[in-house]
Amino acid sequence: MQRRERGERKVGDIFLKERGKRTEAYEVLGKGRKLRELNDRISAGFGRDFDVMDGIETSMDELLSIDLADIFMKGWKKYGAVTEVLERSKHSPLQKFYIALSEHTIHSSHRPRLEVEVEGVSLPSLIFEIDLDLKLEGFVLEIVDGEMVAIDSGACMAAGRVSCEGVVLYEKRSEKVELPVRMGFEGEEDG
Template sequence: MDSKSFTLRDFFRDETIGEEAVSGLHSEEEVRELDHDTNDGDRHSRKSRALIRAVIGHVDDLLGIEVRDILLRAWEKYEDLAKYADPQRYSPDELVVLPLMEHAITSIHRPSIEVEFSRRLKKNIPFTITTEFSLSGFMLEIQAGKIMKIFAGQCQGSGSVCCMNTCLYRKESTKINLPGAIDLGEGIAIVA
């Protein structure tokens, strides 16, 4: 992880998909349909086992979401920041360092993967990635209606990664060490 990057992959790094989760995936309707369509006498067909391997093999790819992007999406729409986008109130040359109150940000992502067994057989496998971050001591550097830099304070996070109706990972509240200052280059525009 470089000094500017902290993804959900980093956040869930120590979590593993247990046997209970794998069994849960086998009981999902989409997977059971594959077992039903395959009459080879095996409890779990080759296709259903391949589907489970594909799901498990792609979870890491789905977790490439930057935590800073989750935070910025919430902050850029925060009504109290809108005044900093007004050039009549704040000159584009003026640099403001704004301390943020203690707050929480909840984020839900719903990616999916499509698994194709043949031209006739495709399965769209939905995921739900949920996170909650409790933040205190954060500050934003704002200029010309844009968030230019994040100064990180204390951050606690929890979350889960579910596939269909099966929870693959669940992370209880834990301290997150974000980089102390995150430079946003050209900046992220605040929604006025």
């Protein structure tokens, strides 16, 4: 789905507030077997030193570019009260339906993969684990013609972690997420 709002929020907005600051976890990850092997293989094959960790750090924005509103909508599609209204609204295409959502938590897990390629040579990829719990309160969902078209946002608290090769890179226990007051959508993607 395409967001129309300029103030969109991504998973990276939760975890990457202190950009440019390599955590101790990065140092642990860099000393791990798989990354040492990657660094050694790259350095031996190209006759110069490489630091895979630099590539991981610069790729974090892309790896964590998951839209929070997409996570909300995928979670709500599994909620019976929302699916009932989605179905009912298909039969009244000109009518707007609003659902006030009570306090609830959406759990979301993602496994993005970082493909490692140096000068055209593919190397083993790195798999990241992103686990996120979003506690939502005071959200109102607008539905038209069988589609979620907008959200009037309320309070959102996030907790979660980002890890790679068993090493936790970022962890948040309870982070308030600032959201636009209203988030609109164009079209939906299945999921």
